[in-house]
Amino acid sequence: MTKNNISPLSVAFLSLLVGCFVLGFKWLAYWLTGSIALYSDALESFVNIAAATAALLALRVAYNPPDKNHPYGHTKAEYFSAIFEGLLIIIAAILIILEAWSRLFSPIALEGLTIGLSVSLFASGINALLAFYLIWQSRQHYSPALKADGLHIFSDVITSIGVLVGIGLAWLTGWWWLDPLLAILVAVNILWMGSHLLRNSMSGLMDESMSDRELQPVYDIIRAEMQGAIQAHQIRTRRAGHLSFVEFHLVVSADMPVQEAHLICERIEKALDKALHQAIVTIHVEPESELERTGFTLTHLMTK
Incomplete structure (x- = not known):
């Protein structure tokens, strides 16, 4: 469950509407001045609109329920949106x-x-409000598509401020070569941002494990809720959009009743689902003969 009643689709649609509004003002600023730096700023707003459209379409797919052909859901569709956005950013920079x-x-x-x-400046102020709202909503919904959109727009705000300051300096000093120089610096920053988005999105498609910061609460919960079991090992995690996946082996006494082992697993699953906000937890129960003497076990992790 998400933390609020505003759907990710509504947030993405708002981003698209605001993006169109901001584009109009930024293009007007370029038309009034002829500044190549403001042109670069306006061109990035075109990217914002394309990215918001892609995010909206991806979220429509991602929140479809699991079906026969996609038993794990459609959540990875959000990563395709983020990859598309990264490519658009790189093209805009070039x-x-x-x-x-x-x-x-x-x-x-x-x-x-x-x-x-x-x-x-007025357009940048609107963009700043939108960026903070998108990033906040991405945390509520655990949405990589909304996060990518928010970070992209926030980076746009930073570069816009730099452009405005630089053009102001060019105006005061008469050094008009600062205008195209600023545009090139903005483009370099956009290239970095696009490559960063591509890297993060590819990691999601490649089932990269959760970060150390995200993993530690998982370890803590398993350790706290596994009373009655002997050991947890071979812990594997990944994210797919707003869903988290956790798999591990749980070693119990060979004579433990199935019902008791089930209750332990159920307790762990509920705690992880609550902490991770929509987690798919798979636990393989093993007898104590399967204890791992070496390797990747919870005990070893907690004593590192």
């Missing part, structure tokens, strides 16, 4: 560099900066 490179050696004085920068 286009910005191509546009700015020629202007770097032939800078021109900019006009209409007072109203142009004001319009851009």
